[in-house]
Amino acid sequence: MTPPLIVRDLRVEFPRPEDPTVIAVDGIAFSVDRGELVALVGESGCGKSLTALSLLGLLPGSARLGPDTSITFQGEELAGLDEAAYRPFRGARMAMVFQDPTASLNPVMRIGSQIGEALTAHRSLPPAKVRERAIALLTEVGIADPARRVDAWPHQLSGGMQQRVMLAIALAGEPELLIADEPTTALDVTVQAQILELLDTLRTTRGMAVLLITHDLGIVAGRADRVLVMYAGRIVESAPTRDLFRAPRHPYTRGLLRSLPRLEAGTERLMPIQGTVPSPEQWPSGCRFHPRCPLRIARCAEAAPSLEPGASRHHVACWVTGEGRHA
Amino acid sequence: MRTRHLAIGLVTMLALLAVIGPLVTGDPYAAGLDGARLSAPSWQHLLGTDQFGRDVLARLGHGARLSLGIATIAIGIAACLGLLLGVVAGGTHGPVAAILSRGIDLALALPRVVVLLVLVAVLGTLGPIGLGLILGATGWPTIARLTRGEAQAIRHAPHVTAARALGATPFRRLMREVLPGTLPPVMVAATLGVADVLLLEAGLSFLGIGIRPPTPTWGGMLLEAQPYLASAPWLLLAPAVALITATAAATIGGDVLRSRFRMAQE
Numbered sequence: 377m378t379p380p381l382i383v384r385d386l387r388v389e390f391p392r393p394e395d396p397t398v399i400a401v402d403g404i405a406f407s408v409d410r411g412e413l414v415a416l417v418g419e420s421g422c423g424k425s426l427t428a429l430s431l432l433g434l435l436p437g438s439a440r441l442g443p444d445t446s447i448t449f450q451g452e453e454l455a456g457l458d459e460a461a462y463r464p465f466r467g468a469r470m471a472m473v474f475q476d477p478t479a480s481l482n483p484v485m486r487i488g489s490q491i492g493e494a495l496t497a498h499r500s501l502p503p504a505k506v507r508e509r510a511i512a513l514l515t516e517v518g519i520a521d522p523a524r525r526v527d528a529w530p531h532q533l534s535g536g537m538q539q540r541v542m543l544a545i546a547l548a549g550e551p552e553l554l555i556a557d558e559p560t561t562a563l564d565v566t567v568q569a570q571i572l573e574l575l576d577t578l579r580t581t582r583g584m585a586v587l588l589i590t591h592d593l594g595i596v597a598g599r600a601d602r603v604l605v606m607y608a609g610r611i612v613e614s615a616p617t618r619d620l621f622r623a624p625r626h627p628y629t630r631g632l633l634r635s636l637p638r639l640e641a642g643t644e645r646l647m648p649i650q651g652t653v654p655s656p657e658q659w660p661s662g663c664r665f666h667p668r669c670p671l672r673i674a675r676c677a678e679a680a681p682s683l684e685p686g687a688s689r690h691h692v693a694c695w696v697t698g699e700g701r702h703a
Numbered sequence: 704m705r706t707r708h709l710a711i712g713l714v715t716m717l718a719l720l721a722v723i724g725p726l727v728t729g730d731p732y733a734a735g736l737d738g739a740r741l742s743a744p745s746w747q748h749l750l751g752t753d754q755f756g757r758d759v760l761a762r763l764g765h766g767a768r769l770s771l772g773i774a775t776i777a778i779g780i781a782a783c784l785g786l787l788l789g790v791v792a793g794g795t796h797g798p799v800a801a802i803l804s805r806g807i808d809l810a811l812a813l814p815r816v817v818v819l820l821v822l823v824a825v826l827g828t829l830g831p832i833g834l835g836l837i838l839g840a841t842g843w844p845t846i847a848r849l850t851r852g853e854a855q856a857i858r859h860a861p862h863v864t865a866a867r868a869l870g871a872t873p874f875r876r877l878m879r880e881v882l883p884g885t886l887p888p889v890m891v892a893a894t895l896g897v898a899d900v901l902l903l904e905a906g907l908s909f910l911g912i913g914i915r916p917p918t919p920t921w922g923g924m925l926l927e928a929q930p931y932l933a934s935a936p937w938l939l940l941a942p943a944v945a946l947i948t949a950t951a952a953a954t955i956g957g958d959v960l961r962s963r964f965r966m967a968q969e
Contacts (some may be wrong), residue, residue, distance in 0.1 A: 432868050459873075467870035474868075479861040484883040493879060497870045545869065 379407040380450050380552050380585050381431070381470075387442025388426045388435060390656075398656045401426050402609040403442070405683070408553065408585040413576065415588045415596035415617070417632075418606030419653050424589050427606075428557045431587075432472055433462040450552065468498045471546035475558040477538035481530040487514075487541050488526035494548035513544040518574060536567035543574065553585045554578075560595060572599050593632050597621060602689075605629045608654060608664035611683055615690040625692040627669045663695065671696045710959045713952035720945075721767040744937055751937040753927065759941050762919035766942070769914060770901055770921040771949060773835040777900045778953075780839025781846055782893045786885070788843065789850025794858050794881040795873065807851060810844035816906070823912040834913060838900050849892050853885040860884075894957035898950040921945055 388401035401423040408414045418424045429435050431447060433454065447454040449470065454462070474480040482490055491510040495501055501509070507526065514522035517540040530538060539559060546554055556575060560568035572588075576599050579586045588600060596603055596617060603620045605613040605628065613626040624630045631649035651668040654660065660667055666676035675695050683693040692698040744751040750759035792803035822837045823829065829837065857863065863880045871879070905922020907913030914920045916927070921942040928938035 434864065434868060463870050463872065465870070466868055472865075472868045474861055474865055476861060480865040482862045482866075482880055482883070484886075485879070493866065493871065493875075494869045497875070542865075545865075549869065 378451070379409040379412075381408040381587070382446075382448045383407065383431070384446040384448075385442065385444045386427060386430060386447065387445050388423065388430055388439055389442055390439050399442075400439070400609055400656045401430070402659075403444075404606070404609075404611045406604055406611065406614065408587050410552070410585055411579055411583045412602070413579050413586045413588060413600050415590060415600035415603045416606060417590055417593050417596060417603055419591055421653050421655060422606045423609045423656075424591075424606050425557055428472065428555050428587070428589050431555060432466055432470060433457060433459070434472075464498070467494060467546075467549040467551070469549070469551055470553040470555065471549060471551040472555040472557060473539070473542050473546050473559045476562050477535060477542045478530070478562070480542055481538055483530055486527055486529055487533070490530075491526075491541070491545050491548055494545045498549060509548070510544075513547055514541070516547065516578075517541070517544045518570075519544075534567075535563050536570060539563060539567075539571050540574065543571075543578070547578070547582070550582075551584065553587065555587045555589070557589045558591065559588070561591070568595060575599070594636050605632070608659050609656065610664065610680075610693065612665065612694070613690075613692045614683060615692075619690050623690075625690065625697045626665075626694050627671050627697065628665045631668075663693070706955060707959045710952065710955040713948060714956055717767065717771060717949055717952055720764060721771050743935075750941045751935065753924075753935075753938055754931060757917075759924075759938065762924060763921070763941050763945055766919040766921045766924060767945065769831050769918070770904065773831050773838065773904055773914075773920075774897050774900045774949070776832065776835030777838035777842055778893050778896050780836065781842030781896065782889065784839070784843035785846025786850050786882070786889060789847035789889075790854045790877060790882050790885060792847065793851035793854030793885075794877045796858075804851065807844055807847045811848060815841045815903070816910075819903075819907060820910070820912065823907075828912075831914060834904060834907070838903060842896060842900065846889055846892055846896070850885045850889055853888055854881050857881050857884040890957040891954070894953035895950070897953040898946060901946055901949065921949075 384405045385403045386401055386405065387399060387403050390398040390400060392398065404423075404427065406414070406416075416424050416427065426435065426439070430439075430441060430445075431454070435441070441455050445455045449465065454465065481487070485493075488507060488510045491513055492503075492506040495506050495509055510526050511522045514525060519525050519537060519540055525533070525537075530541070533541065539562075542559075554575075559575070560571050563571060572595055575586055575588065578584060588596065590596060593603075600617045603613075603615060603617050604611050605620075605626065607628050613620065613624070613629045615625075620629065621633065624633050628649070631647070634647040635649060637646060649668055654664070654667075660677070662675075662677045662680055663669070663672075664680070666672045669676065673696060679695075681693045681695045681698055683691045742752045742756075750763065753759055753762070788803055788807060792800050792807055794800075818841050819837060822841070826833065826837070858881055860880075863876055866876050866880050901922050902925075903922075904913050904920060905926050908915065908920060908923045908926065914923065916923060924942040925939065925946070928935070928942070931938050
């Protein structure tokens, strides 16, 4: 069976009348399988949120997809669909959870009604049924006392509970793909773990594909099946989570892992990656990580390495550590 | 809770004044033939008499029905029109929104009194309902501008994007996500507009195109009382207090409505 979501050559461009077009996401490809939790990890500005928005056709008006971009969802091509044609997919077949639950909930609507909005967006349901479903969804996302909370206002809930409500809203349309864009960034560390646990449970119970977008490599460790590491608009490494943490191949991934504090590491210093992420206007030639890379060779500045398929689904785009080095 | 009771109390009081006031107070037109002109409040005339010896309380009671009726019609129309046009102008984008926006700007640029004069010239002398209608028809631009601004801000709020990500249609986003958020400031503007309308109606009477004397209205009473400010202050005080009460009732009532909707707190 083919994966529900297959993305090929995803490019997000910002055309500018005077200056050259800015390419914020530069030809990335990945797929997410049923019941699989794939994490897309990268620093801010690397294009991961634009990737998420482009999947749902929610790019800002100033952006457009590249001509060769293909986003297939359950065999249907989404790239190039207009607003009306996209609507049946949103909420019903693919849903999204955003970063800031407080801002993503309508402050002037009870949470039960907001879940109801999602339930009735694509079909009609009698009010009693809506309420019943809303309570069931709140139960599913682990909200205590759902029969009472269904009538609560968003401001009466904690951040963690608000994010659970956002999840309930996202689940209302029974989506086959859930995109979670930094769902835990606005939350406390302990609450983060609970929300991730919940995401993990839901994809198992519902057989849902989940694309988790985050800047925090630490939170994906125990949860994700696969990790895609993104740097400056490209995926530089793609690997099953266990392999990635055990044997990271791309110098950027290695740098990210070395900058994470570990319990077993004792007193050794954390190693930050030198330099900063360049903005899309100033992306260097060749491999975009080369100016910050400790392993760089002459070739790195000249040509961009591609994400070569390697052994055991562990792919890396690097001239030095990837399979491409022998080419 | 207490605010709610206060609002209910004030509104009930005004409604009672408008409904039964004219029935229990005396004749508002009967001029005092006994020479009791400009007399101070007494047991016979609880709020005194005016320059023609007419009972101020009777005029206040009769005026309540007209003034409050006109204000209610006018504010109702202005708020509905203003909300509708403003939310479309600010909450959507495209040619319709652009045209509506320029229309609102244009309507704001026209002085209200001049427009009213033109309307009266075209339509002829108007009764209280007609007056309420034209006051409403000229009152919407300020509310529309306010709504437009709010709607523009809310249109890009994350919760509207979230609704779009859920497959909500543009119309549904406008009605369920944008419109409710614009209500609090509009409610405040509308309640404050009550006082505006009452005074404007008085001003129109003064210009001879509103409710004509001797028919009593609160605004008309205020105007008529001006020359006697020093000698007979109760003449001014009675309609002024009534006006303030009506405005306060509208404002507190608006507040109560707003907290019923539980507008964005914190």
